[in-house]
Amino acid sequence: xxxxxxxxGNEAIAEAxxxxxxxxxxGYPITPQTEVAAxxxxxxxxxxxxxxxxxxxxAAINMVYGVASAGLxxxxxxxxxxxxxxxxxxxYLAGADLPALVVNVQRGGPGLGGIQPSQSDYFQATRGGxxxxxxxxxxAPSSVQEMAELTVKGFELADKYRMxxxxxxxxxxxxxxxxxxxxxxxKPAPEKPWATTGTKMQRKHNVVNSLSLIPEELEKLNIARxxxxxxxxxxxxxxxxxxxxxxxxxxxxxxxxxxxxxNAVKEARKxxxxxxxxxxxxxxxxxxxxxxxxxxxxxxFISVELSMGQMIxxxxxxxxxxxxxxxxxxxxxxxxxxxxxxxAIVKASK
Amino acid sequence: xxxxxxxxxxxxxxLHYCPGCTHGIVHKLVAEVIDELGIEGETIGIAPVxxxxxxxxxxxxxxxxxxxxxxPAVATGVKRGDPSKxxxxxxxxxxxxSIGMAETVHAAARNENITVIFINNAIYGMTGGQMAPTSLxxxxxxxxxxxxxxxLCGYPIKVCxxxxxxxxxxxxxRVTVNSIPHIRAAKKAIKKAFQxxxxxxxxSLIEVVSSCPTNWGMTPQxxxxxxxxKMLPYYPLGVYKDRSANEEGKKE
Amino acid sequence: MSTRQFLFSGFGGQGILFxxxxxxxxxxxxxxxxSWLPSYGPEMRGGTASCGVIISDEPVGSxxxxxxxxxxxxxxxSLDRFESKVAPGGIxxxxxxxxxxxxxxxxxxxxxxxxxxMASDNGFPTLANMILVGKILKxxxxxxxxxxxxxxxxxxSAKHADMMEVNRKAIxxxxxx
Numbered sequence: 001x002x003x004x005x006x007x008x009g010n011e012a013i014a015e016a017x018x019x020x021x022x023x024x025x026x027g028y029p030i031t032p033q034t035e036v037a038a039x040x041x042x043x044x045x046x047x048x049x050x051x052x053x054x055x056x057x058x059a060a061i062n063m064v065y066g067v068a069s070a071g072l073x074x075x076x077x078x079x080x081x082x083x084x085x086x087x088x089x090x091x092y093l094a095g096a097d098l099p100a101l102v103v104n105v106q107r108g109g110p111g112l113g114g115i116q117p118s119q120s121d122y123f124q125a126t127r128g129g130x131x132x133x134x135x136x137x138x139x140a141p142s143s144v145q146e147m148a149e150l151t152v153k154g155f156e157l158a159d160k161y162r163m164x165x166x167x168x169x170x171x172x173x174x175x176x177x178x179x180x181x182x183x184x185x186x187k188p189a190p191e192k193p194w195a196t197t198g199t200k201m202q203r204k205h206n207v208v209n210s211l212s213l214i215p216e217e218l219e220k221l222n223i224a225r226x227x228x229x230x231x232x233x234x235x236x237x238x239x240x241x242x243x244x245x246x247x248x249x250x251x252x253x254x255x256x257x258x259x260x261x262x263n264a265v266k267e268a269r270k271x272x273x274x275x276x277x278x279x280x281x282x283x284x285x286x287x288x289x290x291x292x293x294x295x296x297x298x299x300x301f302i303s304v305e306l307s308m309g310q311m312i313x314x315x316x317x318x319x320x321x322x323x324x325x326x327x328x329x330x331x332x333x334x335x336x337x338x339x340x341x342x343x344a345i346v347k348a349s350k
Numbered sequence: 351x352x353x354x355x356x357x358x359x360x361x362x363x364x365l366h367y368c369p370g371c372t373h374g375i376v377h378k379l380v381a382e383v384i385d386e387l388g389i390e391g392e393t394i395g396i397a398p399v400x401x402x403x404x405x406x407x408x409x410x411x412x413x414x415x416x417x418x419x420x421x422p423a424v425a426t427g428v429k430r431g432d433p434s435k436x437x438x439x440x441x442x443x444x445x446x447x448s449i450g451m452a453e454t455v456h457a458a459a460r461n462e463n464i465t466v467i468f469i470n471n472a473i474y475g476m477t478g479g480q481m482a483p484t485s486l487x488x489x490x491x492x493x494x495x496x497x498x499x500x501x502l503c504g505y506p507i508k509v510c511x512x513x514x515x516x517x518x519x520x521x522x523x524r525v526t527v528n529s530i531p532h533i534r535a536a537k538k539a540i541k542k543a544f545q546x547x548x549x550x551x552x553x554s555l556i557e558v559v560s561s562c563p564t565n566w567g568m569t570p571q572x573x574x575x576x577x578x579x580k581m582l583p584y585y586p587l588g589v590y591k592d593r594s595a596n597e598e599g600k601k602e
Numbered sequence: 603m604s605t606r607q608f609l610f611s612g613f614g615g616q617g618i619l620f621x622x623x624x625x626x627x628x629x630x631x632x633x634x635x636x637s638w639l640p641s642y643g644p645e646m647r648g649g650t651a652s653c654g655v656i657i658s659d660e661p662v663g664s665x666x667x668x669x670x671x672x673x674x675x676x677x678x679x680s681l682d683r684f685e686s687k688v689a690p691g692g693i694x695x696x697x698x699x700x701x702x703x704x705x706x707x708x709x710x711x712x713x714x715x716x717x718x719x720m721a722s723d724n725g726f727p728t729l730a731n732m733i734l735v736g737k738i739l740k741x742x743x744x745x746x747x748x749x750x751x752x753x754x755x756x757x758x759s760a761k762h763a764d765m766m767e768v769n770r771k772a773i774x775x776x777x778x779x
Contacts, residue, residue, distance in 0.1 A: 004630060006630055006636070028449070029444070029474045029478075029480040030477060031476070031478075032642055034477050034480065037480070037492075037493055037494075038493060039493045040496065041493040041495050042495050045496060047503075052502070053494075054482055055448045055449060055451065055483065056419065056449035056450075081417070111417075112399060112417070115642070116641070120557060171642070172666070175639065175640055175642055176637055176638060176639040176665050177623070177626060177637070177638040178636065178638070178665070179630050179636060179638075254625045256664075256665075256666075259662075259665065260664040260666065263663040263664050336665060337662075337666075337668055338664055
């Protein structure tokens with residue numbers, strides 16, 4: 001326990017970002033992620049960093065755009081309605097190939113919705129969210145430790161691939177406290193020769209831009225971007241498998257849903273049902289491989305989600321619809337109980 | 351004989367506001383004005399995002415809940431859709447002067463024929479006490495833990511003064527509700543803001559300097575005192591624009 | 603003990619979250635796996651506050667406490683809401699200064715302590731929560747001088763170090779009653 005501290009997920013994200021060298025944070029109050037901003041407000045002035053409460057989420061994401069253009073690690077955080085506002089800026093970040101970190105501590109929607117946990121921004125996060133052809137690297141933490149670790153990872157991947165990374169958490173992940181070990185190895189940020197740091201009259205000017213009026217050129221840019229995305233798919237896909245070796249029923253779940261599901265899988269095993277769990281850690285790129293493999297031996301996949309069924313589409317695609325995929329869900333801020341998931345497992349096993 | 355009764359335009363439900371919060375007083379004043387003008391059946395209110403987000407449960411007239419900061423745009427739509435309706439927004443400082451500043455300024459510039467009730471309590475209440483665009487210099491909040499430093503985050507915005515430079519708006523007044531005489535004056539201003547709309551005169555905004563004992567970390571009484579001692583010197587009460595009165599004055 | 607689930611519940615301002623945090627930290631100090639999950643809502647004051655704490659020898663699965671082994675109820679609405687949820691054979695600690703009714707369940711153990719009254723009688727009116735914490739530690743056989751001292755040092759910031767002693771007094775008052 002020596003090095004572990006008890007922290008809220010939101011605070012762990014903030015501290016991990018600072019450890020990763022992020023010195024520029026821009027946010028706007030919204031429940032249930034405001035602790036990120038509150039933590040940054042306290043810490044940044046002490047370490048010579050910038051905390052700025054922007055006038056809106058739209059301003060905050062564009063402040064991130066500015067810092068990222070200057071070649072520095074920048075982040076913003078919000079919750080669902082605020083992420084929608086950031087959608088424009090996120091699309092521009094993608095169009096200008098800028099690395100940045102965006103945190104979404106999801107709450108129930110649509111519209112103003114509620115403030116309790118949800119996973120209903122899965123489509124928004126994994127399909128882009130803003131306009132145009134692009135992807136974010138979407139990381140789904142399932143513990144406070146992962147909130148911290150994936151924040152560091154998010155900055156590293158963002159820089160490596162010149163992409164915007166998103167932490168897709170939810171209200172429980174943000175609000176819960178667990179022991180965290182914050183001693184990570186931090187890789188230094190790579191050189192960013194494309195950044196607008198001033199020509200010093202010694203190089204051709206750098207331009208950060210997403211405008212491209214000649215269709216032939218815009219097409220090339222899009223294709224090149226997706227070639228980079230292919231590398232991300234190849235190199236960076238992350239997932240956890242739990243009791244999958246001989247599983248006949250496989251749960252697919254991320255974040256808080258995966259934790260609830262783990263309890264259910266344990267209980268099912270006690271009852272002699274061969275259940276297992278595949279937990280995607282990257283939601284984009286989605287881990288197709290374990291689902292394809294599992295489709296060879298499972299009878300049914302159950303997608304456990306805090307949404308009306310969004311990730312289930314990726315489970316179907318990844319398993320090529322070879323076996324039945326069913327949904328076990330709660331929405332609107334409700335969380336499935338281990339008993340509900342266990343019932344679904346028992347039903348599927350019959 | 352009934353000497354005093356709850357206004358009809360205010361529903362008989364428990365409010366969720368903290369003890370000592372002045373939202374309840376302002377709700378009551380708005381409802382009394384709606385009653386006195388006999389306009390409840392024709393009135394549509396727009397609730398903001400912030401502490402008064404659930405105002406839609408408290409007013410008896412038709413209500414619409416808007417996205418954060420967008421109430422004046424929604425009100426514009428309602429009014430343009432049916433100009434015979436009486437349309438008001440009820441917004442806090444974060445909603446009106448931070449995220450919604452563009453909508454506020456442009457509704458005023460267009461002299462949109464709506465009534466805006468603006469609660470300025472110098473803090474974000476709903477999310478637990480962050481710095482607002484109207485938080486005073488030096489004010490400690492969750493996101494200005496060392497006190498608002500103008501070098502880092504600028505100076506508090508004086509909404510009435512700012513809007514008064516525009517040609518557009520009809521009526522701008524700042525009031526407060528920290529004493530009985532001030533509450534009476536506030537009601538008069540709110541009534542005028544609705545009457546202006548009925549007369550087709552255009553955009554009226556009443557800024558109500560309000561308290562937030564919970565997030566200011568004060569007793570309700572001390573919070574009312576803080577209004578007097580800290581808020582009012584920076585946010586002086588008074589009429590900042592009264593176009594019709596000015597024009598009549600010019601004619602004379 | 604392999605896993606023990608606590609649910610602390612009462613009015614906002616009674617120190618519900620703090621008491622839970624203390625128990626979680628004490629577990630962490632004793633090398634257990636722990637989680638702490640608060641309810642969160644829009645009402646700043648006067649609303650209900652609760653938090654679920656899990657202390658376990660194994661990694662904590664779901665941090666959500668639906669059926670607590672230990673319920674700490676500091677007001678009547680909390681007992682009304684959560685009594686039926688307590689796991690069979692569980693324990694309910696309640697503040698009998700604020701809860702007049704008796705627990706109806708017969709398959710749970712009940713410890714009723716007039717914690718709010720005791721707190722105000724002893725000159726620390728805001729520490730009814732810690733009196734109950736003391737009682738819990740005692741009855742669960744978890745009263746451990748060293749780790750509770752260390753846990754107090756974790757939950758009380760250096761700025762409020764003067765609060766250490768009085769918190770300890772409150773814990774001991776509860777433990778010895």
